[in-house]
Amino acid sequence: MKLYYSLTSPYARKVRVVAAEKRIDIEMVQVVLSDPDCPVPDHNPLGKIPVLVLDDGESIFDSRVIVEFLDHRTPVAHLIPQDHGQKIRVRRWEALADGVCDAAVAVIMEGRRTPEKQDAAALEKQMGKVTRGLAAMNDELGAAKWCVNGNFSLADIALGCVLGYLDLRYAHLGWKDTYPNLARHYAAMLQRPSFKDTMPPAQ
Ligand SMILES: N[C@@H](CCC(=O)N[C@@H](CS)C(=O)NCC(=O)O)C(=O)O
Structure with a gap:
């Protein structure tokens, strides 16, 4: 495939x-x-x-x-739990992380239009989704190492990928200082070869 x-x-x-x-x-x-x-x-x-x-x-x-x-x-390293309640929690994390990503991508796309064509209200609306989403994920993660039930899962991968995108496109926001729990999670993700090997190139 x-x-x-x-x-x-x-x-x-x-x-x-x-x-x-x-x-x-x-x-x-x-x-x-x-x-x-x-x-x-x-x-x-x-x-x-x-x-x-x-x-x-x-x-x-x-x-x-x-x-x-x-x-x-494959049964190797299940990333989506079999238990229904746990699975819903993992998929909710994924939906939130992907939703923040959708908004962050929309802001970048809008910013690529010529200044007179950019819609300031649309930019603000999407940035609101980014900042509210990051704050919610920072709070929900709290001091835990992984997002759901102490186990590494798809939730952590989805969170890591949106944080990687922020690192690529929004380094100027200083998100690691504003959301220290997310910064700690990102550092843990970077220890994993799967995550290190898929780093987007610096632009
Ligand atoms: N919900 C989709 C989002 C995929 C997506 O938006 N991908 C972007 C690249 S990061 C894309 O293909 N954009 C082209 C387009 O929207 O036409 C997913 O999770 O796969």
Whole structure:
């Protein structure tokens, strides 16, 4: 199977980290979405990465569905708990982390428009989601090492990926000082080879 991805996509990173933690071999195909010959729309009508293409040609998206597919594929290092209550807590973390990512990406995209085309109210609205989301995650994590029940899970991977994206695009915000629990979690994530090996390049 093949994963279409880019080095900077936090959603694709989540899938790459899950694959590495679970030791699942995937052919990695780096793409540039703006390239007119980009193959992604052939596999995902939404034209988004990540998209996983199985050997029989079936495609799986988005990142949340891909990680569930991969977690189920091998019993090595389950990242989504079997217990329903725990699973919902893990997936809620993932939804929050991905939601912060969606807002952070939207701000970057809006900022790439010419100044006269930028919508200040839209920027403020998205930044509100980023700051409220980070504050909630910082509080919910508290002094715990991992997000849910003391166990490393998909929740930690999703959180690590949004923090990695902030480190890449929002270093100027000084988020590590404002959210010390998140900074500690990020430092713990950086100890893991799966996370280190998928660092986005400095830009
Ligand atoms: N909810 C999706 C989000 C994927 C996403 O937005 N990926 C970005 C790259 S970071 C993308 O493909 N953007 C292109 C577009 O929106 O057309 C997921 O979790 O996979």
